[in-house]
Amino acid sequence: MSTFMIAGLQLNLVNNEDNFYRIHQQVVSAKKRFAQLDMVVLSELATFGAAPRFAQTMPGDAEQRYCQLALENNIYLVTGSLYQRIDDKVYNTCSVIDPNGEVICRYQKIYPFLPYESGISSGNEFTTFNIPGVGCFGISICYDMWFPETIRALCYQGAEVILHPTLTNTIDRDVELSICRASAATNQCYMVDxxxxxxxxxxxxxxxxxxxxxxxxxxxxxxxxxxEVDFDYVRRVREQGWQGLGQPLKSFRDKQIEFPQYHEKLSASALSKLGPLQKPGSRILDSSEN
Incomplete structure (x- = not known):
């Protein structure tokens, strides 16, 4: 099968509240309207919002509800993400569920939005999965994309489509749109943001x-x-270049140099002068200091 139908659900949801019933309605409606639908992708932290107090173990109740939803609608379901509790740590975790209602993989966000997404631990594994007879997918969450190495690592592992749930409510959203386009072009992949x-x-x-x-x-x-994702198309682009032009993945594969940032200590680089990773303080002086 060369083509694969995906629906991204950009939903009006409520922060710090259980949104599952809203999501459930939209998923059921999408499948009922488009019988050919193969996969639904939700946004980051769609279910409860950015509220670590809702963190659950996995398997857990929230994930299981999504398993049932995928089974009932015969779709692959990408949960966006949920906060996952493991012992005394909390991770921002995306689950991928198959049409049988089984979790086929979980990805823990490698780059929490520090210093603002405080208290969330970093994952340490890149996650891809294959759908037999279709193709290879990689998972990235929100701030991960700001680090080009993350998308390159997924494509290095074979990803042809990057599923990228995000939760952005700030002025830098327009910048993220540019990053999505650049990531897709430099890695010759689909970006589903x-x-x-x-x-x-x-x-x-x-x-x-x-x-x-x-x-x-x-x-x-x-x-x-x-x-519709066309896997024949993405493979042709990787082999021949987009519009017969650049072939960056092949050039990266055949590189003749080693990038210094990957074998030198970052602490000894110019980056060491940037100071600690922390929230900016107020620049307004107290009146008593004048």
Whole structure:
């Protein structure tokens, strides 16, 4: 099968509240309307919002509800993410569930949005999965994408489509759209970037093809984004270049140099002068200091 139908759900959800019933309605509606739908992708932390107090062990109740939802609708379901508790640590974790209602993989966000996503531990494994007869998918969450090495690592492992749930409600969303396009072009992959909307985030989800071309960019309201991944196309782009042009993955494979940032100590580099990773302080002087 060369093509695979995905729906990204950019939903108006409520922070610090159980949104599962809203998500359930939209998933059921999407499958009922589009019988050919193969996969649904949710936004980061869609179920409860950015609230670590909702962290659960996995398997757990929230994940199990998604397993049942995937089974009932015969789809692959990407949960966006949930906060996962393991002993005394909390991770930002995305689960991928198959049409049989089975969890086939979990990915723990490698780059929590520090210093703001405080108290969340970093994962340490890149996660890809194969759908037999279809292709290879990689998982990335929100801030991960700001580090080009993360998408390159997934493509190095064979990923042809990057599923990228995000939760952005800040002015840098436009920058993220550029990063999505650049990541797709430099790695010759699809980028499926699904943001939340409403109270939780600013929307503007984006789907990008392996030449960096925009397949669809959402506005700020709730939207079901249905599109078709063409695996023959992405493989042709990787072999011949987009529009017969650059072949960056082959050039990276055949590189003749070693990048210094990967074999030298970062503590000894110019980056050591940047100071600690912490929230910026106020620049307004107290009146008593004047």
């Amino acid at each position: 699904v943001n939340g909307a409403g109270e939780m985030a600013v929307g503007k989800s984006i789907i990008v093809g392996p030449g960096g071309e925009v397949i669809h960019q959402a506005e700020t309201n709730q939207e079901l984004i249905l599109f």
